[in-house]
Amino acid sequence: MLKSLQGIFVVWGCASNVECNTSYRIGQNNIQISGFDFHNPVFWLAATFSVLFIVLTLLFPQLMKSALTGLHLWCVDTFYWLYMSASNVYVLFCVLMIILPVGKIRLGGEGAKTEYSTLSWFSMLSLFQYEMSLNGALVSKMK
DSSP states (O other), rough: HHHHHHHHBBBBBBBTTTTOOOOOOOTTTTEEETEEEHHHHHHHHHHHHHHHHHHHHOOOOHHHHHHHHHHHHHHHHHHHHHHHHHHHHHHHHHHHHHHHHGGGGOTTTOOOOOSSSSHHHHHHHHHHHHHHHHHHHHHHHHH
């Protein structure tokens, strides 16, 4: 199974459709602690930064609040266009799936049964749309 999974990943510049001659095995650098499998350099680096962020936030709440508010406002000012574009592309994609014949393709084959009813799907998409529009309204209010 491990050999079949290796072809999915790009390992040291080898594409998934090319046979790679490497001695690297997925997970070879991982360490096991209390039954958990940790990727040695990645986990410890991420855990260190996470703990450092939490400790700094607890020690300097006002400083972190102003810094994070400034970062948030910068992200809103810089990437608002990307958020709105992604929202519009999502709505356009949904409309195209309704209109085009591609939207009629049944996932799972001919005999597949739907897990959710049409009403359930409509409710889920409406909730997602509400969340997107609410975020858009909040972001535009901050500008």
